[in-house]
Structures are given as structure tokens and as C-alpha cells.
Amino acid sequence: MNNMDWKLLSSEYLHRDTWLTARRDKCETPDGRIVDPYYVLEYNDWVNGLALTEDGQAIMIRQYRHGLKQTLIEIPAGTMDDTDPSPAFAMERELMEETGYAFREIIPLGAVSANPGSTNNLTHMFLATGGVKVKEQELDDNEQIEIELMSIEALQQLILENKLLQSLHVTCVFYALQHMGRLQFK
Structure with a gap:
């Protein structure tokens, strides 16, 4: 080579x-x-995860995204802080801050690059299972996030209808569905 x-x-x-x-x-x-x-363009690494409640509902978030000037539905995600010791720690922190849920298991699914031609960072993807609401959200000053629970089938339908626009989130959902043996679309 x-x-x-x-x-x-x-x-x-x-x-x-x-x-x-x-x-x-x-x-x-x-x-x-x-x-x-x-x-x-240099960025800290990012994390995102398909988060599931104890009864298997997907915990989705709805928030305004100024780049597209739209309110979008997404999976929980965020930027790794310099003080985060690992991507899994950052994911657990982001899940707690954005959703108020704690999880029995946080499973790493790998990492992808948003654009390796012009950015230096990775997005670490996770599947979080066994979610239980333990407290209220702790949002940053510029965040307004609404939680929406939905079935895996409804999430798959969002992808089929091109309503989950964040490509890194779609990638994570595909990896999570593959991990769960549920990568099936009708």
C-alpha cells in the first residue's frame, strides 16, 4: 500500500x-x-445516543437549530467537555442534562466523522438502555429542549419520511438498531 x-x-x-x-x-x-x-475546522469530539426507557421507548428531543432555522427532532447529543474523562462519561452527562434520565447500560457503537475533509473531530455513538427519569433537565442557557417518547417503529418511520435530519443522529440510530437486531424497514 x-x-x-x-x-x-x-x-x-x-x-x-x-x-x-x-x-x-x-x-x-x-x-x-x-x-x-x-x-x-477544529471541534471537540461529539457524542450522541439512542436512549431507551425501561419499557423500550426512544427518548427523543425537540429543539431549535439555528443553522437550518428549524425546530428539529433529534436524539440526545452534545459536545465533549475538556474535563470529560471518556466519550461514555460525556454521553452519560449529556443524557442526564438533556433528559433527566439515568440508564442501566450505555453501550458504545463506534465513532464516525461528520466531514473528515475539513473537520478534525469524531462523533462517538451510543445505545443507552433501561432509562429511568430521576430528575429534571439541567439545560445550558441557550438550550430549550422538549422530550418526546416514541416507539422504535415511530422512530423508523421518521427516518423513512426523512424527518430525522441530523445525519450523525441517523447514523447512530442505524448502528443502534443493528446492535438490537431491529434494522428492518417496511
Whole structure:
């Protein structure tokens, strides 16, 4: 196999903020071509999970997403904090904050990249089972989240009707359904 890795020649930060960091790289390909500029967006890793109650209902969230200027239905998700010791810890924290549910088991399903061509982070996916409501939500100042419980069949229908728009969430749901042996659409 040929080495296809690029060599980083230089890197310059164009913008650094809590929610967005952008840099301009200058790279050299294995055959000597110079790629300049190459822009990369840096983010902390993300987590998302299909969360199920004790009786198997999917815990969905509804919230406004300004990028699309729409209120969407999604699975619980969030950004890993620098203080989170692991993706599973971050998922458990996000589930508690967004839903108020605690879970018997949080099963890792792997990781995917939203766009490996221009972003540096991964999304770690989980299936959380045995959910029990233990407290009220603890939302960030800019979050307004409504909880909606639905059957797995209703969730599958949302995907069939293209109503679950967040692609990383759809990916997680597919992996979770595969893990549960329920990856079936009519």
C-alpha cells in the first residue's frame, strides 16, 4: 500500500473561539505537490445516543437549530467537555442534562466523522438502555429542549419520511438498531 499521508508544512490559526476554531494549513502531498491553503475546522469530539426507557421507548428531543432555522427532532447529543474523562462519561452527562434520565447500560457503537475533509473531530455513538427519569433537565442557557417518547417503529418511520435530519443522529440510530437486531424497514 502506498503512503498517501500529507506532510504538514505550516499551520496558522485564523479564528479561535469556544465553539469554532479555524486554521489554514500548508501541506505537501507524497508526490511533492503543495496544497495551500487547506482549511480545517477544529471541534471537540461529539457524542450522541439512542436512549431507551425501561419499557423500550426512544427518548427523543425537540429543539431549535439555528443553522437550518428549524425546530428539529433529534436524539440526545452534545459536545465533549475538556474535563470529560471518556466519550461514555460525556454521553452519560449529556443524557442526564438533556433528559433527566439515568440508564442501566450505555453501550458504545463506534465513532464516525461528520466531514473528515475539513473537520478534525469524531462523533462517538451510543445505545443507552433501561432509562429511568430521576430528575429534571439541567439545560445550558441557550438550550430549550422538549422530550418526546416514541416507539422504535415511530422512530423508523421518521427516518423513512426523512424527518430525522441530523445525519450523525441517523447514523447512530442505524448502528443502534443493528446492535438490537431491529434494522428492518417496511
